[in-house]
Amino acid sequence: MGQAKARGPYAKTPARRAEIVRAARDSFAENGYAKASLRDIADRAGITHAGLLHHFRNKDELLAAVLAERDAEEWQQGVAQVDSPDQLAPYLGELIRHHQKAPELMRLWIELAAAASRSDHPAHAYFAERYERGRAQFAEGFHDEATRSRIREGVSPESAAALFHAVLNGLQLQWVLDQDLDIIGPVTDFVHLLFDHDRADE
Template sequence: MGQAKTRGPYAKTPARRAEIVRAARDSFAERGYANASLRDIAERAGITHAGLLHHFHNKDELLAEVLADRDSEDWQQGVDEVDSTDRLGPYLTELIRHHQKAPELMRLWIELATAASRPDHPAHAYFVDRYERSRAQFSDGFPDEAARFALREGISPESAAVLFQAVLNGLQLQWLIDQELDIVGPVTDFVRLLFEGNSEALPES
């Protein structure tokens, strides 16, 4: 690994912060959160240790930013790729397989989300907003009665959004406990159950 660069280490630029977050993401994924050090992250980012501390005060703050960055990427991918119900299954399959390539990040996300269930946790407001936005995005995909017809009879878009989050998070937790478990098949089956009322909306296996 090259010597840390010192150009503008105290300039709080978005580009510099993004470099640090990418470096932290790689370090957490390779070494695990407990074994990753701020000095290693600084070296990966090409910045001094003191320069990193000017942007992020500690490793906990960096972890929150790494997971928020991962969320943002997933969010944008969903917006770009899921323009109809028949794209939901393939998108979820791709998303899960992508997350399985970095199980440590998946584990850290679940641990932080659980800890943030406490109202006094620093990340509580972030997760409240995240889940609200996710539910709204899902529900907004059914703007009229014709679109709602794609859902199985009796299931509202609002209920489907809550179920969608619960199933996706729960399956990933089960996979972390047993990484031999197939969770791609079940998530595809879940999408089929949601859209059972309209055969044209079913995603292909």
């Protein structure tokens, strides 16, 4: 009996799904989404092809899971590293540099987000919920800054949250199209425009 079968590929556990997602993330980053195969991902995860299909029906589901995991990781990192406006721009700069090390994943995220705008797309609910949750979480944080008069006058926390996502995602799209483009500088400038730094330093 092979190693993959011996490990019981049909044991439907969060740990096994996590192994598959990590394997898919590596395969997508190395080979690109189109060239990555479910069999390669299964081999990396140490399970059979049939075992993988017991957890994920197709590559689209796997890609959505990979991107959701990345979102969760980055949100936790942001919460841990950013507790004031002056820390936001440096954190975003490092985050963008990290994304630029895996441009294939950045491109796949952009393509999937656009495709998921269709209500019948399998990832539609995930992306709609992701943006709604992200706007709400950022708006809550921006409300705290607004009470200290640190948000630029005339900009509501809700608008700031929506603009934040639009600028960050839009600049990454531009970079995918032109990888010589500096997008860290514009992100830093946007943060400076968003916050009243004279008050942020108080």
